Amino acid sequence: MDDVPFRGEIRLAGHRRVSHGLGLVRRDGLSEWEEFLRELEAWRLVLPSAAVFTHLTGARLLGWQLPHLPEQVPVFAAVDLQDPRPRRPGLVCSRLVRERRPIHRYGLPIDAPEEILLRAARDLGLLDLVIMIDSALRLNHLDRERMEQLLASGRPGVRMLREAWNRATGKADSAGESVLQQFHVVLGVPFEAQVDITDDEGRLLGRVDLFITGTTSLHEYDGEHHRDKRQHRTDLRRERGIAGTSYVRRGFVLDDLLNHPAAVMHEIDRALGRPHRSSRLRSWRRLVENSMYSESGRSRLVNRWRRQTGLADWSKTG
Structure with a gap:
């Protein structure tokens, strides 16, 4: 019972503040x-009983991959039309205008996956949404029929969500892989994602992130997990196997795609034997600029959330 969240002002050193009048x-x-x-359990004290967590909060509870988030992210919830909508620092609360189909994780109520994506589409950029959709598809959390019904509606956010849905492959193991795939989409480089490759004798060499169509080029995202000792040993064995074949592997990190896209584009264009087009680079930079992978994109979102919650000081919010 000592761990039960409580409402009221914090006056003891052994407690910490979640939001105004809400503590642990x-x-x-x-x-x-x-x-x-624990913080979400505390938030339930000020939310109506029928409320559900949605947007980035719901996505995090479902274990989806998320884009690069700002340091401070509010809690997102949705309430029924007839219920009061609480306003607290650190809480963004929206209205449910459709029949609820809540699911539960860790004992907490969560909005339906497609509704989570729609609410996120009203804030996030196209690149951010693709990352979330790829992860949701990989985890089999999305019903394609319900998604198509949602995308056929005229609800706010549908246009952005539809574009992200059409771009997503559902075959990315990380947010970085989704970014790498979208870089190739913008550059107009056709690929197959998550492809098993074999040597000349039919022995399996492994699965690659991107197999560039019509070539022997393999493009992969080298994320942080590749620095793990066990993963590094596996990678070295696979690279030795690839070295004896006609395949050419190229690895990319997030810094390449976000901060040095021109150099990467030129490298790919040279390998494909095609001319450079600056319009492709401009399109990619716009996509990144409108996402949470840019400082301006994150600042724009934080300012919007501040307006929605009336925040003056985020230093002690959940």
């Missing part, structure tokens, strides 16, 4: 994820 008992040794779940 301090506990040492908990992970960031465990603290996140």
Whole structure:
């Protein structure tokens, strides 16, 4: 019972503030994820009983890959039309205008996956949404029939969500892989995602992120997990196997795609034997600029959320 969240002002050193008039008992040794779940339990004290978590909060509870988020992200919830909509620093609360189909994770109510994406589409950029859709598809969280029904409606956010839905492959194991795929889409480089390759004798060499159509080029995202000792040993064995074949592997990191896209585009164009087109580079930079992978994109979102919550000081919000 000592761990139950409470409403009221915090006057003791052994408690910490979640939002105005909302607190938790301090506990040492908990992970960031465990603290996140505790904070959501606290938020339920000020939310109507029928409320559900949605947007980035719901996506995080479902275990989806997320784009690069600002340091401070509010909690997102949705309430029924007849219920009061609480206003607290750190909480963005919207109205449910359709029949609810809540699901539960960790004992917490969550909006339907397609509704989570629609609410995110009203804030996030195209690149951000593709990352979330790829992850949701890979986890089999999306019903294609319900998605098509939603995309055929005229609800706010549908246009952006439809474009992201048409771009997503559902075959990306990380946010970085989704970014790499979209870089190739913008450059007009056809590819197959998550392809098993074999040597001349039919032995499996492994699965590659992108197989460039009509070539022997393999393009992969080299994320942080490749620096793990066990993964590094696996990567080296696979690279030795590839070295004895006609395949040519190229690895890319996020810094290449976000900060040096011109150099990467020129490298890919030379390998394909085609001329450079600056319009492709401009299109990619616009896509990044409108996403949370740019400083301006993150600042724009934070300012919008501040207006929605009336925040003056984010330093102690959940």
